[in-house]
Amino acid sequence: MTTEQEQYLAKPPSACCFTGSLHEGTSRGHVENVLELPTYISRPPEGKANGNVVLYFPDVWGLSNNAQLLMDAYAAAGYLVLGLDYFRGDPISKYRATRNDPPPPGFDHPAWLAKHFAFAEGHVEPWAAAVREKFGTATTKYAVVGYCFGAPFVCQLLATDTVSAGAFAHPSRLKEDHFVALKHPLLLSCAETDGAFPSELRRKAVDVLQREKKVYHLQLFQGVSHGFASRGDLDNPYEKWCKEQSHSAIVSWFDLWLVRGEA
Template sequence: MTTPSDPSYLANPPSACCFTGTLHAGTPRGTVEDILSIPTYISRPTTSNGNIILYLPDVWGLSPNAKLLMDGYAAAGYLVLGIDYFRGDPISNYRRTRNDPPPPDFDHPAWLAKHFAFASAHVLPWAAAVREKFGTSPTIQYACVGYCFGAPFVCQLLATDEVSAGAFAHPSRLTEEHFVGVKHPLLLSCAETDGAFPPELRRKAVDVLQREKKVYHVQLFQGVSHGFASRGDLDDPYEKWCKEQSHSAIVSWFDLWLAKS
């Protein structure tokens, strides 16, 4: 059995830092529909740029945080679809704040294994079903963004021609093969303090991207930790600023590369 210290990883599997965070206040404006029998949050833009973002959530699933982030991408002109590969069983069912311990009988490894197996088998078919439903004409371009648990699936999609660009924030469970396999531009939004993607592994990942001549960009935010971009403390002005800068940079990245496609 692999562990977080397994040298094959360039971003460690989810651990304690991935299960903590803060739920954000706000009223999501999207809807939930089933696509390929998987609950999918859909946020539609008021003024569309014609392009589509596939959203791969962290372990908090389709939380208010995730829905509000997707609404933010929709406000930038994108149709956004977020997959609930936890199927109503996110970590927020067991802990709702960074100081809220899980039930003493909660089996983190079993929970992770169950949902990672499902996500690994279903993200690509779900993405194909989205493309069938919403279009694949030359004028419709796709991008993908993932947070923590979602990062491997960003790389999985970037290894295909289903998307034109991708991004992830504070990733987990990535190997060298994930970085070698990407065929399209990748933005990495990173925290200075990150147990899943610490400096030594982040540097190795960048070395792989450079060696393989991939198109990439790295953001590094000082003074924040794993989870800042999706479940950070918005009562902290600096942490809120970092979260917003991460989001706006991802929008800008997609604006650039989808326009070029």
């Protein structure tokens, strides 16, 4: 009998998801409630707006400064960006002074993950619908991007007609069904060394995408590990380059399907 753990093509968040580097910089957006859920909103610079929207699903650090700076970068490319705080003020950073601190004694990681995953799973689609109603027009197209914890929700929306394209980086908690159900193009931005999405499981995921004839693109970065795209060490020139290349590829992917009319 196959256990639930063995069914995963990208494993649930674990130790590799709870560490990383803090990024410096001043974010440009603001937080307001959408469907009574905290939402970071970053708008494109004047004259650069392309009329489309990116929905952003963060890793376990929630609407951290890292996440806000990443969302600002998507906004700088012309998109209105909205990021959902499905942790509702209870990200993993609340329990650690820095990203590399051990958890406090007795902290129950599985319980924390289960609580927030269940909430997110039930609120992503209503939140996305509220975003469309409040911020969209008849011509607006939507893309979705997620990091680690956010990957399943990228697939959840790509299985609907809510969005035109999606991407995730160093994903977690994905099963074969997530890939089978895709209706729209997916970009996978992956690390060579990834405890949550190791090479043998990544190859299985690609096998599923090929078998099911899905539209996808896989990029694989040698020499970096899980978390490189959202909390990599920016003092390391190569890690910084990988992070920037991941973001640039995702923007180009969204431009292809939303801006150039391919979707």
